[in-house]
Amino acid sequence: MATLATLKGLGRELRHNRVALGGFAITSFVLVAIVIGPSFSPYDPTLMDFTAILQPPSWAHPFGTNSFGIDVLTRVLYGARNSFMISFAGVSLGAIVGTLIGMTSAYMGKLFDAVAMRLVDLLFAFPIFVLALMLMLILGFGVQNVIVAIALVYIPNFARMARNTTMVVKSEPYVQAAQVMGQPRLRIMVREILPNIAAPLFVQFTVGLAFAIIIEAGLSFIGLGVQPPTPSLGVMMADGKDYFHRGPWVLTLTGLALMFAILGLNLLGDGLRDLLDPRLRRRSAA
Amino acid sequence: MSDVTLTLRNLSTGFKMGGRVMNVVREVDLEVRKGEMLGLIGESGSGKTVTGMSILRLLPENAVTEADTLDFLGIDLLKLSTEQFREMRGTRLAMVFQDPVGAFNPAKKISWHLKQVFERAGTKSPAHAERAKNWRASAIKLLADVGIPHGANVMRQYPHQLSGGMLQRTLIALVLVFEPELIVADEPTTNLDNIVERQILRLFRDLQKRLDCAFLYVTHDMTIAAVLCDRIAVMYAGSIVEIGPTKQIFADPKHPYTQGLLASALALDTKTERLQEIPGELPSPGKLPPGCLFEPRCKFAKPECRAKEPAMVDVGGERHVRCVLYGHG
Amino acid sequence: MGFLWYLTIRIGGALATIAAGSFLIFLIMHLAPGDPALAVLGESATTETIAAYRAEHGLDEPVLVQFVIWAKMVLQGDLGKSIALAGKFPISDLLVTRLPNTIFIGLYGLVIALVISLIAGTAAALRQGKLVDTVATGVAVLGISMPDFWFSYVLILFFALSLDWFPSYGFTPPGESLIGAFHSGFLPALAIAAPMAGVFARILRASLVETARREYVTAARSYGFAAPFVFIHYVFRNAIIPFVTVLGLQVRYLLGGVVIIERVFGIAGMGSLIVDGAFARDYPVVQACALTFLAIVLSVNLIVDIVCALLDPRRTR
Numbered sequence: 001m002a003t004l005a006t007l008k009g010l011g012r013e014l015r016h017n018r019v020a021l022g023g024f025a026i027t028s029f030v031l032v033a034i035v036i037g038p039s040f041s042p043y044d045p046t047l048m049d050f051t052a053i054l055q056p057p058s059w060a061h062p063f064g065t066n067s068f069g070i071d072v073l074t075r076v077l078y079g080a081r082n083s084f085m086i087s088f089a090g091v092s093l094g095a096i097v098g099t100l101i102g103m104t105s106a107y108m109g110k111l112f113d114a115v116a117m118r119l120v121d122l123l124f125a126f127p128i129f130v131l132a133l134m135l136m137l138i139l140g141f142g143v144q145n146v147i148v149a150i151a152l153v154y155i156p157n158f159a160r161m162a163r164n165t166t167m168v169v170k171s172e173p174y175v176q177a178a179q180v181m182g183q184p185r186l187r188i189m190v191r192e193i194l195p196n197i198a199a200p201l202f203v204q205f206t207v208g209l210a211f212a213i214i215i216e217a218g219l220s221f222i223g224l225g226v227q228p229p230t231p232s233l234g235v236m237m238a239d240g241k242d243y244f245h246r247g248p249w250v251l252t253l254t255g256l257a258l259m260f261a262i263l264g265l266n267l268l269g270d271g272l273r274d275l276l277d278p279r280l281r282r283r284s285a286a
Numbered sequence: 287m288s289d290v291t292l293t294l295r296n297l298s299t300g301f302k303m304g305g306r307v308m309n310v311v312r313e314v315d316l317e318v319r320k321g322e323m324l325g326l327i328g329e330s331g332s333g334k335t336v337t338g339m340s341i342l343r344l345l346p347e348n349a350v351t352e353a354d355t356l357d358f359l360g361i362d363l364l365k366l367s368t369e370q371f372r373e374m375r376g377t378r379l380a381m382v383f384q385d386p387v388g389a390f391n392p393a394k395k396i397s398w399h400l401k402q403v404f405e406r407a408g409t410k411s412p413a414h415a416e417r418a419k420n421w422r423a424s425a426i427k428l429l430a431d432v433g434i435p436h437g438a439n440v441m442r443q444y445p446h447q448l449s450g451g452m453l454q455r456t457l458i459a460l461v462l463v464f465e466p467e468l469i470v471a472d473e474p475t476t477n478l479d480n481i482v483e484r485q486i487l488r489l490f491r492d493l494q495k496r497l498d499c500a501f502l503y504v505t506h507d508m509t510i511a512a513v514l515c516d517r518i519a520v521m522y523a524g525s526i527v528e529i530g531p532t533k534q535i536f537a538d539p540k541h542p543y544t545q546g547l548l549a550s551a552l553a554l555d556t557k558t559e560r561l562q563e564i565p566g567e568l569p570s571p572g573k574l575p576p577g578c579l580f581e582p583r584c585k586f587a588k589p590e591c592r593a594k595e596p597a598m599v600d601v602g603g604e605r606h607v608r609c610v611l612y613g614h615g
Numbered sequence: 616m617g618f619l620w621y622l623t624i625r626i627g628g629a630l631a632t633i634a635a636g637s638f639l640i641f642l643i644m645h646l647a648p649g650d651p652a653l654a655v656l657g658e659s660a661t662t663e664t665i666a667a668y669r670a671e672h673g674l675d676e677p678v679l680v681q682f683v684i685w686a687k688m689v690l691q692g693d694l695g696k697s698i699a700l701a702g703k704f705p706i707s708d709l710l711v712t713r714l715p716n717t718i719f720i721g722l723y724g725l726v727i728a729l730v731i732s733l734i735a736g737t738a739a740a741l742r743q744g745k746l747v748d749t750v751a752t753g754v755a756v757l758g759i760s761m762p763d764f765w766f767s768y769v770l771i772l773f774f775a776l777s778l779d780w781f782p783s784y785g786f787t788p789p790g791e792s793l794i795g796a797f798h799s800g801f802l803p804a805l806a807i808a809a810p811m812a813g814v815f816a817r818i819l820r821a822s823l824v825e826t827a828r829r830e831y832v833t834a835a836r837s838y839g840f841a842a843p844f845v846f847i848h849y850v851f852r853n854a855i856i857p858f859v860t861v862l863g864l865q866v867r868y869l870l871g872g873v874v875i876i877e878r879v880f881g882i883a884g885m886g887s888l889i890v891d892g893a894f895a896r897d898y899p900v901v902q903a904c905a906l907t908f909l910a911i912v913l914s915v916n917l918i919v920d921i922v923c924a925l926l927d928p929r930r931t932r
Binding site for chain 1: 632635636639640643644646647648756757759760761762764765766768769771772776864866867868869870871874875878879886889890893894896898901904905908909911912913916
């Protein structure tokens with residue numbers, strides 16, 4: 001339950017950190033907007049209106065309309081919802097697998113550690129889009145594969161971080177005590193170690209989510225990710241680039257909305273990181 | 287009073303924390319005399335290091351130092367500009383640091399450090415210019431003076447390749463290039479093991495005899511003060527609580543805190559900074575008790591101790607104590 | 616441990632990684648659906664011709680044997696032939712024309728990012744808490760929050776479509792005209808550089824601020840060294856070591872950006888080659904490109920390790 005206490009403590013300190021507060025506000029706003037926003041929109045995200053094709057931003061259409069006459073803002077809200085969910089699923093998967101590998105590695109040591117960490121290093125040596133691309137060749141294009149691709153990108157990050165922090169926590173007296181008392185390994189890992197390494201992993205998760213949204217957008221943008229007509233921010237921008245000269249607002253404003261959401265997550269991550277440990281800043285700045 | 291090198295009157299140093307200044311050193315009066323070694327003693331967090339750093343203006347930007355007098359051989363240090371003060375540092379005022387490993391630029395060889403200091407010296411006077419020209423030979427001689435016979439080898443090394451004791455000697459050599467008139471030594475042996483510590487202490491005693499300079503020796507260790515210092519100033523929670531000649535303080539400690547310090551020193555617990563003989567903890571600068579700062583931990587505490595902070599009382603024989611047991615000043 | 620010894624270990628490690636990595640790539644391609652024989656020979660192939668092809672290329676052998684066959688070919692400089700591209704080019708010929716373009720754009724972007732981040736990061740650290748710092752860190756966080764391909768369209772909108780200073784599409788290879796390459800490559804390089812500059816500037820600032828708190832900096836000031844001297848030789852000199860380390864970790868993101876940016880600007884580089892290859896299910900091309908990318912990342916990491924070792928005597932001596 002130390003995790004809850006840490007998170008509560010974080011919440012209290014959050015109020016005194018302007019960066020974290022700003023990030024929290026933006027992220028909350030974005031989340032609310034993508035969850036309930038679409039139901040407030042007078043437009044349908046799939047209904048084509050050929051009387052209103054490629055209209056520039058106006059009061060009726062703050063982000064303009066696209067080549068099918070669909071309101072861009074409405075689509076952005078739907079698309080962002082998908083992008084968020086895909087990224088969240090991807091980073092979660094990466095976090096779970098990575099943390100598991102990292103903790104086990106630190107805890108088992110020896111051969112397992114050596115092999116697991118070399119594999120992680122290997123994964124780390126691939127440019128992210130190359131990794132995703134090869135994955136697409138096996139699994140085909142589509143949502144699930146974007147999730148797996150994002151997870152693959154983040155497994156090394158989480159594995160390394162979990163391993164390093166576990167190494168530190170492992171030598172703490174209370175963990176040593178639990179070991180001496182003969183508690184099972186799994187129990188020690190879940191009850192004693194995990195709560196104590198959760199905080200930095202949580203920060204990594206926030207920042208990871210921000211970049212995962214960029215990865216999703218990038219993959220979908222070049223056509224390797226989410227496939228139209230499913231809206232995602234990347235798909236919409238790919239669509240917008242086709243008539244960029246005639247209607248630049250579709251791509252630019254969609255991207256701007258994306259940037260706003262990512263900015264919120266990045267600020268939140270920065271603020272949390274400062275609160276947690278100023279020394280952490282350098283190690284995981286990537 | 288021409289033999290006084292440094293005079294502090296009413297020196298206070300604090301750190302700006304979210305709009306307000308938190309004082310860590312409060313109303314300190316001190317003088318360090320030529321040729322003397324003054325020990326500044328206290329627990330960690332008592333403000334002794336900050337006092338030393340304040341004198342050399344080495345604290346970070348959020349530090350605020352105020353004083354009525356900060357006089358160094360007739361120079362009012364408070365009036366010097368940043369640039370003028372920088373000229374004084376290293377040449378006339380110098381500092382030896384606690385962690386010799388951390389005090390060297392890890393990316394540069396020992397020779398680089400010496401060369402830089404000699405080159406700076408070279409711009410000061412013709413005599414120094416001559417030494418700067420042959421800086422390598424001068425450096426080797428200087429290293430020999432601080433007990434490093436094979437200076438040429440040491441100079442080829444990077445800091446991390448040398449032992450703590452060797453680095454501390456080298457650091458002292460760097461300080462001695464200019465023969466400063468005041469050396470502040472901030473726990474220079476705390477990070478060293480026992481044998482090396484004793485060697486470095488011997489070096490300090492040699493230096494004191496050889497050089498005509500004033501030392502402010504900051505330490506938490508009474509036994510070091512006993513062998514090294516001519517006089518001792520005991521610091522508690524940012525204030526000086528007792529000051530006087532070493533022999534007399536050891537023979538007859540007046541302040542209850544000093545008594546506790548001596549008791550723990552006699553317990554031979556020289557490496558830990560915690561004081562078993564004195565119950566309780568050092569108050570934090572933000573939450574100082576009313577009246578006498580030591581009252582909450584003092585076994586002689588009386589109701590009047592809480593009324594107001596006692597003033598320094600002259601108890602004769604160059605001794606001063608800040609405690610109501612000895613009158614009200 | 617001497618420097619040469621350190622170097623040997625690092626190079627050995629990189630070679631081991633590339634061996635393992637190439638096996639991983641091979642395995643992934645092997646798992647990918649579709650019969651390579653069918654892909655090469657086309658739909659009209661008969662069972663006999665397919666069987667003959669499979670036998671000739673060792674496709675019926677176990678994976679490991681196939682891998683060894685492929686690895687031998689790669690070591691001899693033969694990366695196979697493209698399936699999809701008309702004329703069935705040898706892939707090594709493709710790489711020779713494509714790789715320089717990608718390296719050019721990548722380095723161009725890297726240099727721009729370095730220049731921006733060195734200036735912004737240093738200024739922010741020197742004026743910590745002041746306006747310069749706030750602006751620099753603010754712009755940096757905006758930089759890392761935007762997708763580079765989106766930024767490239769913003770750049771196109773302003774500098775190509777409105778101002779017409781740079782072309783919005785197409786790239787002159789450096790082999791053809793160096794000036795042309797710098798001109799036509801500016802917008803793509805800037806688009807890759809912007810998020811990177813944000814990351815770099817933040818790292819540099821943090822590293823400088825942390826180094827400035829070290830005791831050796833206080834010690835340097837106590838010797839009376841001038842502030843600029845202390846900053847250059849003590850603060851910057853030591854802060855640059857973690858900066859370069861993290862910089863090396865960014866290559867894989869940098870190359871990720873290149874893949875997309877090449878498509879936006881129509882640059883005939885490795886990125887567009889691998890993406891086109893993936894769409895055409897041209898496995899040999901994807902395989903060769905992935906291997907090349909892996910080699911690039913490992914080479915950069917090796918260079919970064921060497922630079923760090925030169926900068927930081929504690930690593931090798």
